[in-house]
Structure formats: C-alpha cells, structure tokens
Amino acid sequence: MHRKLLFALLISINVVFSQNTIGTTSISEGVYDGYTLFTSHTETYLINNCGEVINQWTSSFPPGNAVYLLENGDILRAGRTSSSDITFGGQGGVIEIYNWEGNLTWQYFYDTPMMRQHHDIYPMPNGNVLILAVTRMTNAEAIQAGRNPAELSETDLYNEQIIEVTPVGANSATIVWEWNVKDHLVQDFDNSKDNFGDVGLSPEKLNINFLNGGSGASNWLHFNSIQFNPVLDQIIISSRNLSEIYIIDHSTSTAEAATNSGGTYNKGGDFLYRWGNPQSYNQGTEADRQLYGQHYPYVIENGILDAGKIIVFNNGNGRNPMFSEVFIINPETDSPGVYTYQSNTAFGPVAPDYIYSNSASPTDFFSGILSSAQRLPNGNTLICEGINGRMFEITPNESIVWEYINPVNSNNGTVSSQETEPSTFANTIFRSLKYKPEYAAFIDKDLTPSDPIELNPDLSACYSLSISDFEQFDISFYPNPTKGSIAIDSNKTIDKIEAYNTLGRKIIESNTKAIDLSNQSNGIYFLRIYSGSNNVSKKVIKH
Template identity: 55%
Template sequence: MSFQKYLVSLAALLIVTSLQSQNTVGVISHNTADTFNALTLFTSQTETYLINNCGEVINQWTSNYPPGNAVYLLEDGTLLRAGKIGNTDIVFGGTGGIVEKFDWEGNLIWSYEVSSEIRVQHHDVFPMPNGNVLILVATVMSNAEAIQAGRNPALLTESVLYNEQIIEVEPVGLNGGNVVWEWNIKDHLIQDFDSSKDNFGNVAENPQLLDINFLSGRSGLANWLHINSIQYNENLNQIILSSRNLNELYIIDHSTSTTEASGNSGGIYGQGGDFLYRWGNPQSYRRGSESDQLLFGQHYPHFIPQGLPNEGQIILFNNGLNRSPSFSEVFILEPPSTSPGFYVQPANTAFEPAVSDYIFTKPIPTDLFSRILSSAQMLPNGNILICDGDSGYFIEIDENENIVWSYINPTGSAGIMSQGDNPEDTPNVTFRAIKYGLDYPAFNGRDLTPGAPIELNSDLNVACNPLNTPEFALNQLSIFPNPVNDVLTIRSENNIDFIKIYNNLGMLVMESNYMEQLPVSNLKNGLYFLELSSGSEKVTKKIVKN
C-alpha cells in the first residue's frame, strides 16, 4: 500500500454520528450491506463471548479466571484462553499465569499453569498449527544477574529485572505439557556501559541485539520491556513481538532449535535468536532521535494472513502512549525484504519504512485514543476491525474509512449493563476483538442460532437497523402473512425502491426491486430481517418463514 490517510473532515464525522442509533451499549451502529458478515470474539471478566453483527450471543464460555489476556477460537471449535490466577510475586499489568482450552460446549479440556516466584505467563499466547501453544513468560533476573549482563546499577530501581521468554508447549493430558522450544531476550543483549561485564559492544553497530540500558524515557522498572503480544507467521516460520515500554516491534526466527535460539547463528535465516527486523523507535539502537520515534505503546502487531488485502504486511494498533496530543492510530507497514522473510539490514540508518505505509486515525465520535490494550484486524472484504481497548469500543471501517459497524462491550468489572446505561460509568476494558468469517471451519456443523444480546433491555430493531427512520416506520405499512410460507405481501403508502432480506446472522440472502407479492418459498425456515428502502430512508421488520 503506497498511500497515506490522516484525519478526515468534520463533515464525515457528522454523517457517521447522524446514522447512529440511540443505543448506549452493545451495537451502536450497524450497516449490514457494508459490514463484514462474521462473528466477533472477545473476553471480559470470566466470560468469553462470540456475537453476531446484531450483538446476539452465538456462544459463550465461562472460566474460573479473569483474562490473562489473549483468547483465540481454533478451527476445530475449541477456545484457547489465558487466565489470571493472581501471582503475588510478579505483579504488573497483564499478568495471567494459566492457559486453558475449552471445547465448543464450554467444557475445560486442558489447562497449563505458568506461575511461580520466578516466572509468570502474561498478555499473550498463540495456537500453533501443530497443536502446540506459544506462551509469553516473564522470568526473574536478580540484580546481580542484570548487572553482570551489563545493566547500569543506577537503572535498577527494583530488586529484580524481568527477562522476557517465549516457550512452545506441547499439551499433554488434562493439565500437562512438554516444553519443546524456548527463546529468551537475555540471550540477545548488548551494552556499552561496562567493558568488564557481559554483552559489551557497539550498540549502533549491532541492531540485531537489544541495549539493556535503553529505557525509552521511562524509569528503571523491573518490567522494562512489557512485551504485550506474540504472533506467529506460519509461512515464514517467524514470531513478531511487541514491546510497549520500548515502543518497538521485533521479528525473530522460530525455525531454530532451542540451542540456536540462544545464539546468533542457525535457523532458516542464519541469525539464531537475534532480531531479524525491528521497527518503531530507532533511538533504541542509536540510529535515530526522539523525532524519529513512530510507535508509542503499540499493541497486536501481526502479519496480515494470506488471501487478505495487504497480505504479508504488518498491521498494528499504535496507542499513542506518552505522546502529546493524545491520539491513537492503525498502522499497516511493509518491511523491505530481499526475499520473503529476509529483511533489508541497513548499514548505518534505521530500519525502513521511515513512516508507516498506511495510517488511520479519526474521531469515532471522539478522537481515537486508547492508552492501553487494543487491536486492529484486516478483514477479507477490505474493512478493518478496530478495538479501542480501554473503552471497550469496537468499530469496523470500510476502505473509504467510513464506520459501518460499532459496538460497545456492555460488560465489565461492575457487571452487565442495561441499554441506556452510560458505559463510562462501568470499566469495560477489552484486550482484543477478533472477527471470524462465517466460513471459518470452527462453525461447520455448529448450531449458530443466536441467543439474546449480552446487555439487558436490548432492542434488536435498533441494533440491526440504525438507519431506521421513524417517519417511514410509522406510515401505513402492511406486511403479511407473518409467519409466511410462500409469498409475502408488502404494501406501503411510501414508494418502496428496494427490498433486502438478511438471515439471523446478518447475511444477505435475498435482494429485489419492489414487488407487492414477494416469493420467499426458497428461504429456509427461520427468523429473517426484511429491509425496505424508500429513497434515503429504510425500515427493518422481522419476519418468520415457516
């Protein structure tokens, strides 16, 4: 993608705002013609929800633990989820400690605990194609170990320093696992503070290594890196990591053995466990200044899967933490490479691109800004799903950056909200929101009959048709018989231009120019939404096909 887009006009904002319904939680705006037909997965407190575009619950899983934080729906219909068990020895935002797997019916079929005085799972896990699970782990380095590694003692303000580790676990039984691969950041450090200690060298000449004394303007926290995401690219056999505190992303080789992963040679790309690529803050390797910093507390960088628009590029949510003025962005960037997975290694300059290839930020209706959490996902139809995590606000934008669907998580630490409640009164933070298309293998043969929305006192007529206009709705409109068998009669004082029928998952199943006698015998039995268009006005009515 070679273009860039920044702030849009206030006029566009007013158009979007005018189309919004009166809902305060759940589905706020919904345009079934442009929204990607899919089911959205997110976790809140002990619950994980799978909802359709009308906000109705398709499935729900219950854990004994609040999030810890990532959750994934696997192709076989099982749910992989990290949980927070409350480690009191290692305490920082995002800690979890247990990884769980549930079947479609909600039964716990595997769990694996990573929590002790010296290590804890946190933030992310990733389901591997071979059935194994990548797990992100913080492990303890004593101050003596940190100093021996080259840390400036003046930058050690706590009693320990956290190493970041990735382990690959092969599940065994109900609660066991074998660690089959391991990578540690402490094996890939450099420092120019003390020549008598380990890892001494020239920082600027070794961008494949991490300067143990770079803090990106932050104090000497034990949690100096705060890795908040690990994602895997099967085609390249690479892992991409995100450091919130250092404002960088890193790519490493997963094709190595554990021994090779601790060194700087071996693997497909010949660099062992060193960084193959890094981006976002060239100050960290002495090839830029503060003005060159591009990432600010970012979350969820990942490779766009094959078959999607901009496949192979990296998409992420750039939070904008510690930046003034405060605003967030969605970035899409393409790392320069000589061949797939072999990235251009600059001699004396920063890793390219100099700016993100695509940038999105705009009011939604207020400025897009999430201090923590959040995600962005490229969808098959070219739309992008954005999760504004600290307010539990999901929006889907089309290729022209129009908002075609928006949803506010109606559940949080104070319980489930009712329609009409102010979501600002109830913390409803959401780590990520991910859409799965209706053709996703997990849904094959499953009962996807929707239940009620999560929020109380919901109004599906509003949720499924924000363009509903009262003037049109109140005019004489006759639709009969309902339930209908073969032919639906539609009569109105308005001139009806167009007719669309959607199933209960929001999928368009029929469209036609207006006809008073509409044949529907080909529809399967069930609940449908009939949308009638009259000029710029629309109305939606529920119908039942028998």
C-alpha cells in the same frame, strides 16, 4: 397505513436505535458478516453483528489476556491467577482450552515465584501453544548482563521469554522450544562484560540500558503481544515500554535460539527486524520515533488486502497530544523473510503505508493501553479501542459501518441495560477478533443466535439490514404492506423464516415459503430468511 404516519414510525425506529449506548450501537450496509470474539471478566463471547450471542464460555479466571477460537470450535484462553509473586498490567498465569460446549479440557499453569505467563499466547498450526512469559533476573544477573546499576530501581529485572508447549493430558505440557531476550542483549556501559559492544552497529541485539524514558523498574520491556507467521516461520513481538516491534526466527532449535546462528535465516534468536523507535539502537532520536505503546502487530494473511504487511494498533501513549492510530507498514526485504538493512542506519520503512486516525478530532480516538486492529477478508478493518470497550469496523474508505460497546463490567462481570452510559462503568477489552462464516470452527455447529449480552436490547435497526455480506439472496416477498400472510419467492431453498418485532424479539417462525402475521398487531416487522449457512433480513409492514 397513512404515508405520513409510516414515515414518522420509520424515523422513530431510527431515533430509538440511535440512542443505543451499549451493544451494537450502529450498523450499516458493508459491514463484514462474521462472528466477533472477545473476553470480559470471566466470560468469553462470540457475537454476530447484531450483538446476539452465538456462543459463550465461562472461566474461573479473569483474562490474562488473549483468547482465540480454534478450528475445531474450542477456545484457547489465558487467565489471570491470584498470584502476587510477579505482578504488573497484563499478568496471567494460566492457559485453558474449553470446547464448544463450554467444558474445560486443558488447564496449564505457568505461574511460579520465578516465572509467569502474561498478555499473550498463540495457537500453533501443529496444535502446540506459544506462551509469552517473564522470568526473574536478580540484580546481580542484570549487572552481569551490563545493566547500569544506577538504572535498577527494584530488587530484580524481568527477562521476557517465549516458550512453545505441547499440551499433555488435562493439565500438563511439554516444553519443546524456548527463546529468551536475555540471550540477545548488548551494552556499551561496562567493557568488562562479554556483551559489551557498539549498540549502533548491533541492531540485532537489545540494548539493556535503553529505557525509553522509563524508571528502570523490573518490568522494563512489557512485551504485550506475540503473533506467529506460518508462511515465514517467524514470530513478531511487541514491546510496549520500548515502543518497538521485533521479528525473530522460530525455525531454530532451543539451543540455536540462545545464540546468533542457526535456523532458516542463520541468525539464531537475534532480531531479524525491528521497527518503531530507532533511538533504541542509536540510529535516531525521539523525532524519529513512530510507535507509542503499541499493541497487536501481526502480518496480514495471504488473500487479504495488504497481505504480507504488518498491521499494528499504535496507542499513542506518552506523546503530546495523545491519540491513537492504526498503522500498516511494509518492511523491505531482500528475499522472503530476509529484511533489507544497511549498516549504521535504521530499519525501514521511513513511514507507514497507511495510517488510520480520527482526522476530524484525533484525540477523540485514544486508548492508552490494550487494543487491536484486524484486517478482514472484505478489506474492512476491525478496530478495538480497548480502554473504552469499543469495537468498530471501517471500510477501505474509512466509513464506520459497525460499532459495538461492551456492556459487561470488566471488573466484576455485571451486565448493564441498554441506554446505560458506558462511561459509568469499566468495560475494557484486551483485543477482539472477527472470524469469517466459513471458518472451520463453525462446521456442524449450532449458530442460532440467542439474546444480546446487554439487558433490554433494541435490535430494530439491525433487522432492517441484510446481514449476509458473503452471498446475497435473489429474493422477493409479497404483499408488502400486508394484512396477514406473506409469501417468499427466492432462487434458493428457504429453510426457515423468523419474524421479529421492533424490539428485536422473535414473535413467530415458519418452515415454509410463507409466514402469517394475521394475529400480530399492525406495525413494522423484520423477517429473517434462512437458506443453508446464509441469511438475510427484510422489513415488512402489516396494516
């Protein structure tokens, strides 16, 4: 093939891929080679970096909202029931487990006129499940808890609750632990009530009359995340409406969790730590506020960059101008799990250790609701810009090495074709999580990729990259360009070779160290070469 023609063809391939509007819209060397899990409408997808589906699960319920891949290959998923008793953004009501093959093995409803699961759940190491829920408090109960009656705009008030359940059979559970925020309130409005006190000297309690500019509606707190830290046996909570995160002790009994004593840290169910909006406990002003409607704070796992620190997606909702960020904060501690605090001050740190934003154009990176950020084993960060259905991965130097746009209409499940503008349909994602290839869930599972979710996909640029980041091949292949047969020489056993055309369609497969393109048209092809759990892709030319 003439050199100028070859150059033009390569440019055309890059142009075609650059026009991708949904699915994997960009990919570069340095992307972490894992599998990404997310839910849209009634479907849960596990995809590779090319956007190809590794597995898919179907529920009868839209998200409610979190989903996790368990170590045995099952998924734990929250679903949204049709209940109209307790309604607000993020409502759920049912928790389900599906096995790898897609069969429903457990379904538990936490949905009555008096209580409802919402937003988050969490799979505990012992097989139990943490569930985030609201329960109703009557206005009379709220007033007894010290709420100013003038700040009650609806007929009830929501208490935020966390329960831990042990799954039983196919549709039951036993509650083994419980925590309620209503047991940890303080107020300085009504001195006739038992919880009357000095809010500024009670940072371990929640001021029932701090509304952060809100209206006093039933859903005054809007907790949107619960994450468990197994190292410290602590739970980290996010309150979107108050723009704060809290840490509580999980080692307590249920009885202790309703008090201010007991447990490993001897504070019962009181807050061990809080951060983001110190005016909530009279230790600052709006100028000291740092969080704005945040989502998904969690403690970064051991062995990963910034382990032990908290990463959180700071949505930026409610400030002017509105833009989103990713924070990493490092709480000061006196000993593991015991947070440094000086009386009559705000919890530290004064500022995050790290902030990611779109420095060139801050308002271009904005999701007022939903969203997440996850630190990956190679130091990259996976960011989910939930309102726009966008997931992207950045390196430590903040280069974007992967971008994916959800092609599924989150309202009705309709799947769009490549080159559809994502702004023309709703494609929101609550959260996305990326799992390493060595994760236990993948042992003895068929991870053969199938077609991407979007219709008429174009994967040409994806196959021009090595997509194995965790172990590289020492490999050569010849001749290239070729008139037909290509031989592979490698330091590893070759299990399989697949050849793909520039549209991403597999056109031939070989189980030897050679593959023959004699019957294919002249042009560019991509070889995917497999060895054990590793694979690499290489570009070849036939002429």
